[in-house]
Amino acid sequence: MSHSEFSLIEQCFVSKAMATQTSTVVTNGDDASVHNLAENEQLVVSTDTAVQGVHWPDDFPLDQAADRAVCAALSDLAAMGANACWAWVSVVAKGRDALAVIGQGVTNALNRYDVELAGGDTVHASLNSLNITVAGIVEKNTAMQRNKAQVTDNIWILGHSGLASLGLEQWFQGDKDGGFVENFAHVEPKLKQGYLLRKLGVRCCIDVSDGVLQDAGHISKASNIGMQLDVEKFPDWQLLCGKLGDEKAMQLMLSGGEDYALLFTAPVNMKGLDELATCIGECVENLGVQVHYQGEEMKFKQSGYDHFG
Amino acid sequence: MSHSEFSLIEQCFVSKAMATQTSTVVTNGDDASVHNLAENEQLVVSTDTAVQGVHWPDDFPLDQAADRAVCAALSDLAAMGANACWAWVSVVAKGRDALAVIGQGVTNALNRYDVELAGGDTVHASLNSLNITVAGIVEKNTAMQRNKAQVTDNIWILGHSGLASLGLEQWFQGDKDGGFVENFAHVEPKLKQGYLLRKLGVRCCIDVSDGVLQDAGHISKASNIGMQLDVEKFPDWQLLCGKLGDEKAMQLMLSGGEDYALLFTAPVNMKGLDELATCIGECVENLGVQVHYQGEEMKFKQSGYDHFG
Numbered sequence: 304m305s306h307s308e309f310s311l312i313e314q315c316f317v318s319k320a321m322a323t324q325t326s327t328v329v330t331n332g333d334d335a336s337v338h339n340l341a342e343n344e345q346l347v348v349s350t351d352t353a354v355q356g357v358h359w360p361d362d363f364p365l366d367q368a369a370d371r372a373v374c375a376a377l378s379d380l381a382a383m384g385a386n387a388c389w390a391w392v393s394v395v396a397k398g399r400d401a402l403a404v405i406g407q408g409v410t411n412a413l414n415r416y417d418v419e420l421a422g423g424d425t426v427h428a429s430l431n432s433l434n435i436t437v438a439g440i441v442e443k444n445t446a447m448q449r450n451k452a453q454v455t456d457n458i459w460i461l462g463h464s465g466l467a468s469l470g471l472e473q474w475f476q477g478d479k480d481g482g483f484v485e486n487f488a489h490v491e492p493k494l495k496q497g498y499l500l501r502k503l504g505v506r507c508c509i510d511v512s513d514g515v516l517q518d519a520g521h522i523s524k525a526s527n528i529g530m531q532l533d534v535e536k537f538p539d540w541q542l543l544c545g546k547l548g549d550e551k552a553m554q555l556m557l558s559g560g561e562d563y564a565l566l567f568t569a570p571v572n573m574k575g576l577d578e579l580a581t582c583i584g585e586c587v588e589n590l591g592v593q594v595h596y597q598g599e600e601m602k603f604k605q606s607g608y609d610h611f612g
Numbered sequence: 613m614s615h616s617e618f619s620l621i622e623q624c625f626v627s628k629a630m631a632t633q634t635s636t637v638v639t640n641g642d643d644a645s646v647h648n649l650a651e652n653e654q655l656v657v658s659t660d661t662a663v664q665g666v667h668w669p670d671d672f673p674l675d676q677a678a679d680r681a682v683c684a685a686l687s688d689l690a691a692m693g694a695n696a697c698w699a700w701v702s703v704v705a706k707g708r709d710a711l712a713v714i715g716q717g718v719t720n721a722l723n724r725y726d727v728e729l730a731g732g733d734t735v736h737a738s739l740n741s742l743n744i745t746v747a748g749i750v751e752k753n754t755a756m757q758r759n760k761a762q763v764t765d766n767i768w769i770l771g772h773s774g775l776a777s778l779g780l781e782q783w784f785q786g787d788k789d790g791g792f793v794e795n796f797a798h799v800e801p802k803l804k805q806g807y808l809l810r811k812l813g814v815r816c817c818i819d820v821s822d823g824v825l826q827d828a829g830h831i832s833k834a835s836n837i838g839m840q841l842d843v844e845k846f847p848d849w850q851l852l853c854g855k856l857g858d859e860k861a862m863q864l865m866l867s868g869g870e871d872y873a874l875l876f877t878a879p880v881n882m883k884g885l886d887e888l889a890t891c892i893g894e895c896v897e898n899l900g901v902q903v904h905y906q907g908e909e910m911k912f913k914q915s916g917y918d919h920f921g
Contacts, residue, residue: 334691335658340649349644350700354737382643391659428663434743
């Protein structure tokens with residue numbers, strides 16, 4: 304890269320990133336970064352791309368969009384119960400100003416969660432987007448996975464479901480100070496909570512990025528079990544139902560993504576979960592995800608966002 | 613993701629990716645992938661984004677563009693001397709057809725170098741681009757770095773310099789079967805060679821992605837030494853000079869990127885390098901990069917591509 308470009312990266316990203324990891328041997332500024340892992344640790348890696356106009360509205364503040372993209376990526380580490388350590392961030396920006404604002408959002412999020420910026424890339428192109436690869440560590444063979452649910456496990460949710468979608472609807476309707484816009488604007492990756500769940504012995508978890516129905520479906524399929532959910536037990540059921548009626552409330556809670564709650568299963572006798580999360584159902588033998596409302600099974604069509612639909 | 617989208621990823625990427633690593637515990641299809649490292653190993657990570665119309669011409673075949681983007685990312689691991697293990701690939705595509713073709717190019721490259729597709733993401737948007745994060749391993753504290761050059765080290769180049777730029781020029785001039793187009797179209801990451809250099813004891817290396825002058829400048833700055841290059845010693849000097857004259861030959865060799873040669877330094881008494889690479893100069897005390905031609909020092913302006921210039 305040229306000197307001016309190097310300075311730009313330095314100015315927009317590196318100089319603002321505060322977190323450092325003692326296990327990092329070579330960081331930002333070489334061809335690659337180099338890291339140590341302890342003998343009893345495993346590496347956990349996830350990658351996500353967020354594009355303006357797809358993952359956030361065109362008129363949404365770029366720094367908040369970048370911040371939430373980083374947090375959404377970190378949420379995948381939370382779902383594994385990993386200790387988040389490093390991020391490699393590539394930014395495609397329409398110009399220097401956009402790059403600077405995106406850089407601010409990226410570093411705000413990384414600094415808030417004490418994650419090191421270990422490398423990255425910048426490109427000038429016709430849209431704004433960013434790719435975030437994040438990595439963390441877990442003690443060997445303790446990572447929470449989608450395929451570890453057991454029949455008779457309870458199903459729990461940690462965090463909200465449907466509020467971010469409602470906030471996004473408000474934004475699109477021009478109500479940019481709407482009461483739920485903040486739920487879309489600020490993603491909280493449940494890193495501490497995921498870590499705690501893993502330490503408590505939880506082995507099956509997913510983060511809800513595409514709606515509870517769809518993400519529960521991933522657990523069901525991977526674990527080869529069925530899942531019965533009771534909408535009236537969801538943490539925001541009363542709020543959403545009272546405000547919007549039961550049909551709309553159900554649609555938001557079950558199909559609205561973007562809240563980045565943790566959906567997990569745990570043996571019925573596991574202690575300590577009540578203070579962290581809400582039990583919303585149980586795992587059963589029949590495959591698939593069933594939803595109950597007022598004692599009856601509800602039918603739902605295809606849910607979630609299909610990028611190439 | 614929806615079922616149809618999941619099938620698309622499965623169809624375009626996962627089903628075509630062949631390499632697997634025994635050290636991978638959880639792969640593609642969970643929130644994150646999980647990997648083991650041995651006690652004497654360090655993790656090496658790099659990320660790169662390539663965008664249509666920026667990193668390859670709009671009318672260039674998408675599968676070749678994706679293939680070379682993956683290889684360019686792997687080249688960073690080669691420059692560290694790492695054993696390439698995993699890739700996480702996020703694709704932004706204009707549609708299903710583009711996604712399928714990009715997927716083919718990505719998997720072609722990964723399979724050729726036995727690198728595992730450990731995760732990824734797909735997005736539908738208004739341009740074609742891909743982000744590739746690659747990771748590999750090195751024995752502890754042996755990674756080749758930019759800051760390890762020593763005064764009196766010889767400077768070596770492994771691979772071509774200038775040929776890919778010439779090929780790209782031919783493409784843009786409409787000579788799409790031009791003799792050097794292949795040099796642009798097919799990137800060879802020097803993974804085996806980088807590994808071998810590290811094993812031979814080389815400690816300072818960079819891959820030439822932005823032109824020899826600029827990348828030598830990175831070594832010079834990071835190592836706090838000067839570098840003297842002799843253009844007449846470059847491997848393709850005779851070829852390019854005979855074909856294009858000395859001025860154009862020099863410009864291509866010194867400022868043309870995209871060949872992904874390895875530029876490294878080594879103590880003068882190091883054995884085994886002659887069969888792998890070409891000695892093109894030496895490290896000196898004065899800072900900066902000097903270029904000699906016919907015994908005289910040449911002057912060059914700022915070189916390399918500035919994305920936000």
